[in-house]
Amino acid sequence: MRLAVIGAGAVGRSVVELAGEHGHEVVAVADSSTAVVADGGSDAVGVDPDAVVARKAERGIVGDDDPEDALAADYDVLVEATPTTLGDAEPGFSHVTTALERDRHAVLANKGPVAERYGDLRAAVDDSDGAIRFEATVGGAIPAVSTVEDIEPGHVTAVRGVLNGTANFILTRMAAEGLDYDHVLAEAQDLGVAEADPSFDVDGTDAALKCVILANVLSFGAADDPADAREFTLDDADVAGIRDVPGSALRLAAEDGQTVRLIGEATGETVRVAPRLVPENGTLAVSGTQNIVQIETSHAGRLNISGRGAGGPETASAVLGDVGRLE
Numbered sequence: 001m002r003l004a005v006i007g008a009g010a011v012g013r014s015v016v017e018l019a020g021e022h023g024h025e026v027v028a029v030a031d032s033s034t035a036v037v038a039d040g041g042s043d044a045v046g047v048d049p050d051a052v053v054a055r056k057a058e059r060g061i062v063g064d065d066d067p068e069d070a071l072a073a074d075y076d077v078l079v080e081a082t083p084t085t086l087g088d089a090e091p092g093f094s095h096v097t098t099a100l101e102r103d104r105h106a107v108l109a110n111k112g113p114v115a116e117r118y119g120d121l122r123a124a125v126d127d128s129d130g131a132i133r134f135e136a137t138v139g140g141a142i143p144a145v146s147t148v149e150d151i152e153p154g155h156v157t158a159v160r161g162v163l164n165g166t167a168n169f170i171l172t173r174m175a176a177e178g179l180d181y182d183h184v185l186a187e188a189q190d191l192g193v194a195e196a197d198p199s200f201d202v203d204g205t206d207a208a209l210k211c212v213i214l215a216n217v218l219s220f221g222a223a224d225d226p227a228d229a230r231e232f233t234l235d236d237a238d239v240a241g242i243r244d245v246p247g248s249a250l251r252l253a254a255e256d257g258q259t260v261r262l263i264g265e266a267t268g269e270t271v272r273v274a275p276r277l278v279p280e281n282g283t284l285a286v287s288g289t290q291n292i293v294q295i296e297t298s299h300a301g302r303l304n305i306s307g308r309g310a311g312g313p314e315t316a317s318a319v320l321g322d323v324g325r326l327e
Contacts, residue, residue: 001323002046004028004073006095007081008062010312011109011136015079015319016049022320024077026052029062030070032082036063037073071098077323081109084209086234089116096121096132103129107322109136109315115209118216119231133322138210139163141314142307143321144293145217151297153221153268158296160265163210165289165309166194166201167242167262171250171275172287175259180247193289203241204273205234207264211273212237214266222268230268237271245275253277259285 001024005012008031019026025046027038036055038047056062071078078099082092089112096106096113101124108114113121114134125132138144139161148156162168166188173184185202188194200206215232223229242262253259259280264273278284283304286292291309296302308314 001025001076001327002027002074003077003079003323004030004070004075004099005079005081006030006067006070007079007083007110008052008056009081009083011315011319012079012081013053013056014312014316015081016047016052018313018316018320020049022324024320024323027075028070028073030067031056031062033067034061034063035065035067035070037065037069071095075104077105077107077326079107079109079319079323080113081319084111086112086116089113093117093120097124100124100128100130100132105130105326106132107136107319107326108132108134109319111137111209111213114216115212116233118213118220118233122220122226131326133325134213135322136315136318137213139291139293139305140307140309140311141317142291142293142305142309143318144214144295144305146321146325147293147295147303147305148214148217149221151295151300151303153218155298155300156218156295157298158265158267159211159214159218159293160263160284160296161293162261162284162286162291163207163264163293163309164201164204164262165291166198167204167207168286168291169193169289170202171242171245171260171262174245174247175250175254178247178251181243181245202243204239204262204264205241207262208234208237208239208271208273211264211266211271215268215271218266218268232271237273239272240274242275254280257281261285 092110093113220229263276292306
């Protein structure tokens with residue numbers, strides 16, 4: 001498959017680097033201000049992945065072309081890997097709909113369009129010969145969306161789990177060392193686990209977006225008529241973060257064989273994210289930056305999938321897995 005990669009952050013660059021190993025060719029790459037597009041013609045070859053990544057590292061740009069040239073390139077699949085934006089989910093939403101209008105496929109690592117404008121995306125798909133996939137928007141390398149689809153959303157009653165590595169690292173360290181939130185946050189920022197502004201992670205927004213996406217998959221997937229499905233956005237989520245979790249709460253929990261984790265839960269009717277008590281040696285008590293997704297089913301019981309929920313190569317593996325499903 002010929003890929004146009006929009007977004008040259010950690011995920012986009014990793015897709016460019018790893019696409020060849022999966023048998024795909026990158027024909028265009030764009031960042032926010034520049035692009036590089038392979039020459040057309042019958043003897044055309046893709047862009048040089050090493051040159052693109054090196055140029056981005058050295059000069060902060062991927063090429064000399066305009067980003068619009070990448071959107072207009074001759075590709076089979078558009079990979080949308082720009083940063084997540086909320087509200088109108090732009091420019092990611094327009095990138096995806098541009099591909100669909102050309103009857104091309106789109107694979108998203110960007111949560112915004114799927115979490116904030118899912119109904120609009122589904123309508124655009126209905127008018128196109130292209131399809132969308134978005135495994136990478138939930139849990140990095142963990143195949144949460146495809147597992148729900150394989151089981152069939154109508155047979156899934158709930159999906160819950162630890163869906164943010166930064167928050168989980170902080171809670172794990174607080175419990176292990178008896179430290180307070182501010183101390184561990186500073187440590188996480190020094191290690192590069194937390195951003196300078198950690199709000200997106202510690203306030204529960206990132207986990208909530210992932211749960212909103214899962215709720216949309218469950219709602220639309222179980223509906224006989226898409227018009228009957230409930231569409232979720234971030235505004236529909238009940239969200240509490242970890243800023244106000246005191247170290248004393250973790251110490252008291254440990255005395256009862258429990259700990260605290262930021263747990264997100266999605267059904268076809270609700271989305272909730274909040275710190276919860278879980279058994280210290282239980283399935284949901286993953287440590288460090290690990291994530292876990294727990295799927296409750298009607299007939300197959302409870303399924304647990306854990307792994308790395310973020311990172312360039314990890315998330316790129318989910319993107320490229322989706323590309324493979326479109327072949």
